[in-house]
Amino acid sequence: MVNQKSIYNLTGKSKVVSNKKMSFVEKLYLPAILNGMLITASHLFKKKTTIRYPEVKRNYSDIYRGKHVLKRDDEGRERCTACGLCALSCPAEAITMVAAERKRDEEHLYREEKYAITYEINMLRCIFCGFCEEACPKEAIYLTQRDTPADYDRESFIYGKDKLVEPLDKAKRIDVSKRIPKDE
Numbered sequence: 001m002v003n004q005k006s007i008y009n010l011t012g013k014s015k016v017v018s019n020k021k022m023s024f025v026e027k028l029y030l031p032a033i034l035n036g037m038l039i040t041a042s043h044l045f046k047k048k049t050t051i052r053y054p055e056v057k058r059n060y061s062d063i064y065r066g067k068h069v070l071k072r073d074d075e076g077r078e079r080c081t082a083c084g085l086c087a088l089s090c091p092a093e094a095i096t097m098v099a100a101e102r103k104r105d106e107e108h109l110y111r112e113e114k115y116a117i118t119y120e121i122n123m124l125r126c127i128f129c130g131f132c133e134e135a136c137p138k139e140a141i142y143l144t145q146r147d148t149p150a151d152y153d154r155e156s157f158i159y160g161k162d163k164l165v166e167p168l169d170k171a172k173r174i175d176v177s178k179r180i181p182k183d184e
């Protein structure tokens with residue numbers, strides 16, 4: 001038979017509830033209140049485990065998955081060819097896109113003959129699993145260490161190409177080298 005007392009003492013913190021009559025001092029509650037205030041005050045001088053986010057940010061792990069980026073190639077052309085594999089692999093059904101044919105005078109804009117004229121990710125649905133990144137055959141979509149900022153408006157969490165495609169300016173490109181396995 002299991003010893004009930006040994007179960008209670010597993011953590012060493014449990015106390016057996018007593019129904020004994022409270023003394024006069026205990027009925028005043030003042031010692032208990034003072035004791036509680038002392039515990040609270042002692043925490044004022046301890047090292048804090050919280051930070052003042054978003055002004056202060058912690059360093060993320062190298063494999064942290066945050067806001068997505070749609071990459072350009074070295075010539076600044078969008079890599080995405082609107083194949084839809086990322087959307088198909090997304091367990092949250094967060095990705096939608098509309099494909100379009102590249103025109104002759106658009107070869108400097110899009111790498112492939114087909115491109116995404118609309119590409120949207122619903123960040124309220126996304127669980128940042130990274131399956132879209134893994135599914136992409138064109139190395140076009142990556143998750144980065146960037147945050148998706150909080151907002152009060154649900155519409156603002158539908159991220160379109162304006163928020164996803166990286167800037168043309170090479171100096172402002174998003175570094176995703178940490179998300180690419182080293183042997184590739």
Ligand code: SF4
Pocket residue numbers: 086089090091092093094095121125126127128129130131132133143
């Ligand atoms: S990270 Fe996962 S949930 Fe988010 S868009 Fe990509 S596949 Fe969908």
Ligand code: SF4
Pocket residue numbers: 079080081082083084085086087097135136137138139140141
């Ligand atoms: S991001 Fe990649 S997987 Fe998704 S549609 Fe574009 S090329 Fe295809």
